[in-house]
Amino acid sequence: MTEFIYSLLEKIGYTHPLHPAVVHMPIGAAIFALLALLYSRSSQNQRVADTAYHLQVFGLIFTPITMFVGYMDWQQFYGGGGDIHIYIKIGLGFVLMACFAVNVLAGREGVLGNKKFFGGTVACFLIAIVMGFLGGELQYGS
Numbered sequence: 443m444t445e446f447i448y449s450l451l452e453k454i455g456y457t458h459p460l461h462p463a464v465v466h467m468p469i470g471a472a473i474f475a476l477l478a479l480l481y482s483r484s485s486q487n488q489r490v491a492d493t494a495y496h497l498q499v500f501g502l503i504f505t506p507i508t509m510f511v512g513y514m515d516w517q518q519f520y521g522g523g524g525d526i527h528i529y530i531k532i533g534l535g536f537v538l539m540a541c542f543a544v545n546v547l548a549g550r551e552g553v554l555g556n557k558k559f560f561g562g563t564v565a566c567f568l569i570a571i572v573m574g575f576l577g578g579e580l581q582y583g584s
């Protein structure tokens with residue numbers, strides 16, 4: 443299936459990996475959810491708090507997609523081999539997805555003043571930062 447998708451994309455002129463094009467969705471959601479939550483807590487702005495929640499939902503939707511295309515790229519461009527950073531990123535991808543899921547459930551009780559949601563949002567942010575660092579290590583080395 444991977445071969446089919448990449449050959450189809452190559453026919454329309456797209457020869458690059460797919461993961462870099464979509465990885466910004468869940469990582470950006472994690473980062474901006476924290477920023478929105480911090481602002482909403484300081485200003486008591488419910489609409490911005492709702493945005494933080496919606497960004498968690500967005501991250502939950504895009505994390506498995508990003509993981510799937512990352513796996514496809516790994517197979518296509520690296521032959522499924524590689525160093526430990528890839529395996530750590532795969533594991534952290536599942537952790538990030540679980541973190542988003544817990545936040546989505548916790549956020550249903552309300553976001554402003556919700557300590558579980560706040561802690562989970564910080565956790566998603568930190569996981570996203572570590573995953574970005576590991577991606578840089580894979581791409582550019584130490």
